[in-house]
Amino acid sequence: MFAPRRTLLPVLVTLAAGAVLGGCAAQAPSLSAAPAPAAVPDSRFASSVAVDATFGTDGVAVTYDPALVPVGAQAKVTGETSGTSSVVTLAVTGLLPNRTYGAHAHQKPCGPAAADSGAHFQHTADPVKPSVDPAFANPVNEVWLDFTTDAEGAGSVTATQSEWAFTEQAAPRSVVIHALPTSTEPGKAGTAGDRAGCVSAEF
Ligand SMILES: [Cu+2]
Numbered sequence: 001m002f003a004p005r006r007t008l009l010p011v012l013v014t015l016a017a018g019a020v021l022g023g024c025a026a027q028a029p030s031l032s033a034a035p036a037p038a039a040v041p042d043s044r045f046a047s048s049v050a051v052d053a054t055f056g057t058d059g060v061a062v063t064y065d066p067a068l069v070p071v072g073a074q075a076k077v078t079g080e081t082s083g084t085s086s087v088v089t090l091a092v093t094g095l096l097p098n099r100t101y102g103a104h105a106h107q108k109p110c111g112p113a114a115a116d117s118g119a120h121f122q123h124t125a126d127p128v129k130p131s132v133d134p135a136f137a138n139p140v141n142e143v144w145l146d147f148t149t150d151a152e153g154a155g156s157v158t159a160t161q162s163e164w165a166f167t168e169q170a171a172p173r174s175v176v177i178h179a180l181p182t183s184t185e186p187g188k189a190g191t192a193g194d195r196a197g198c199v200s201a202e203f
Helices: 002-029 029-033
Strands: 048-054 062-063 073-082 088-092 100-106 153-162 174-178 196-201
Touching: 048 062, 048 196, 073 174, 073 196, 088 174, 100 153
Parallel strands: none
Antiparallel strands: 048 073, 062 196, 073 088, 088 153, 100 174, 174 196
16 A cells, blocks of 8 residues: 555646646736747648759650750759749750740650650649640640750740649659740640650659
8 A cells, every 4th residue: 555655646746747837828828819829830842853964865854856956965954842833944055056945844754755744734734635725725824944045056944933833742744845936826825846855854
């Protein structure tokens, strides 16, 4: 009977201390006045990617039309997602001089075939495929990266999405360079001719 009483004492002390602390916290005026708990974990997706690649017939940067995107041309692709916005940049060297190319973020990584990168990445998916409706195929709902090269064949472009951002589940996997500037006409919106090259990137 004696041993249990000795172990009981620390328990009682602990309970009493807890009651005092709990009482103080419950009566703290700052708690009742606080509008909402501030310690909500921030689950917004953030990512950063930087790809620096040389075009070849396979690998990270693939050329499908060496007359437009020569083997040995270089591409840098970066992506920054901060939860509420996404910024994508494309910089190239070694392409044809003084020429406008279409370019977009696509859904899948580049592959040996030009079609492997799939359709354009869209924030709000067009229920109609292929998507050529300007309501969906536009530079706000998609990531358009058309650029014009300088006299040396270098060019760069930045696309900023400020109304939405990539998420862990929904992000592009490549940037495709097309033969022509991107069309905005109904029935053709988003099209930009053949796929001349592709750079894989895990946005
Ligand atoms: Cu495209």
